[in-house]
Every structure is written in structure tokens, then in C-alpha cells.
Amino acid sequence: MSLELIVGPMFAGKSSHLLSIIRRYQSIQYPILILTSALDNRYEKDAIHSHNHESYPALAVPELKYVSQRKEYAEAKIVIVEESQFFEDLFGFTLQAVEKDNKHVIVVGLDGDSERRPFGQILRLVPYCDKITKITSFCSKCGDGTPALFTHRKTNEQSVISVGTANDYEPLCRKHFIQEKKGGDFLKGTMMNVQSCESIDHWGC
Ligand SMILES: [Zn+2]
Numbered sequence: 001m002s003l004e005l006i007v008g009p010m011f012a013g014k015s016s017h018l019l020s021i022i023r024r025y026q027s028i029q030y031p032i033l034i035l036t037s038a039l040d041n042r043y044e045k046d047a048i049h050s051h052n053h054e055s056y057p058a059l060a061v062p063e064l065k066y067v068s069q070r071k072e073y074a075e076a077k078i079v080i081v082e083e084s085q086f087f088e089d090l091f092g093f094t095l096q097a098v099e100k101d102n103k104h105v106i107v108v109g110l111d112g113d114s115e116r117r118p119f120g121q122i123l124r125l126v127p128y129c130d131k132i133t134k135i136t137s138f139c140s141k142c143g144d145g146t147p148a149l150f151t152h153r154k155t156n157e158q159s160v161i162s163v164g165t166a167n168d169y170e171p172l173c174r175k176h177f178i179q180e181k182k183g184g185d186f187l188k189g190t191m192m193n194v195q196s197c198e199s200i201d202h203w204g205c
Contacts (some may be wrong), residue, residue: 005107
């Protein structure tokens with residue numbers, strides 16, 4: 001029983017990273033169940049893909065809670081949750097899988113949205129995990145291999161990152177992310193809020 005978290009911005013190659021882990025376990029015929037997010041209420045056969053066209057079958061589900069009734073779950077020793085930021089029941093499901101059902105669980109997803117706010121429930125799992133890895137992309141403005149830590153929204157749309165909107169986003173390094181946010185003025189409000197613990201309920205103050 002163990003829990004591993006893999007986080008990072010969009011375009012960081014999280015799927016490719018995951019596929020390399022899957023490949024290693026496959027080589028010893030380890031039973032793996034991969035779960036990814038479904039946009040509607042159907043259970044579907046899906047797959048995770050990397051940019052070099054490698055893929056592995058996944059089960060697309062709207063919520064995680066029903067998965068524990070399924071045969072694939074009972075047989076799996078490793079459960080991988082991809083696109084984990086979209087699951088509202090991620091926290092409870094993951095703890096049960098690790099600590100009650102003795103699974104090795106790998107949770108993969110965005111750690112923050114395009115305003116660097118915690119996204120979904122993955123950060124709630126940090127105190128419970130064995131290992132956490134933050135992977136990065138390359139900054140699309142530096143263009144010289146500088147690591148991109150954050151996902152920046154190129155449009156003014158205010159909604160959170162959703163499936164199928166990748167063209168509206170780009171990976172940026174810290175310097176360019178701050179530049180895009182008007183020279184760091186946006187931090188003023190954040191710092192004041194952290195001190196007073198007001199109006200940022202996502203920090204749990
Ligand atoms: Zn940059």
C-alpha cells in the first residue's frame with residue numbers, strides 16, 4: 001500500500017512520464033488499472049496517450065466511487081488516476097484504495113489552475129503520500145529550455161481549465177508568468193490575504 005503523486009502544469013509530459021512507469025510494471029505483468037475522467041455519465045473504454053503515439057487502455061469514469069465495485073479494481077495491484085483534478089471524490093477514493101484495499105495508487109494531475117490556485121483535491125493528498133514528483137514543461141516564451149512551472153491562460157476567459165481547451169493555455173516559467181500578470185501587482189492582494197486569512201478559503205484558514 002502506497003501513494004505516489006505526480007503533478008505539474010499542462011504540457012509537462014505527465015502522460016509520457018506515466019507511460020514509462022506503466023511500461024516497467026507491464027514488463028513483469030503487474031495488474032494495472034488506469035482511470036481517467038469522463039465528461040458525461042457513461043463508463044467508457046479510453047486510453048492515455050503520449051505525444052510519441054504510445055498508448056495504454058484506460059477506463060474513463062465520471063466519478064471514482066463506483067470503481068471499487070468493479071472486477072478490474074479488485075484484480076489491480078496498481079491503480080492510476082489520470083486527470084485527477086477533475087474528480088470530486090478523489091481524496092476519499094484514494095485513501096480507501098491505499099489504506100483499506102492495499103493498492104499502490106499513482107495520482108496524476110495539475111497541481112494548480114491558471115491562477116496558481118489549488119486545483120481539485122490532489123493537494124489534500126500531499127500529507128498522506130509516500131512520494132511526490134513535480135514535473136515541468138519548457139517555457140514557451142523563453143524558448144531555450146527554461147523549465148515552465150505554471151499554466152498560463154492566453155485568453156481572458158475566467159473559467160478553470162477544462163478538458164479540450166489546451167489551445168487556450170501555454171506553459172510559462174516564473175519570470176514570464178509574473179510578467180503576464182502585470183509585473184507582479186497581482187501578488188499584493190495574495191500576500192495580504194495570506195496574512196489575514198481572509199477571502200481565500202481554499203487555503204483552509
Ligand atoms: Zn520564460
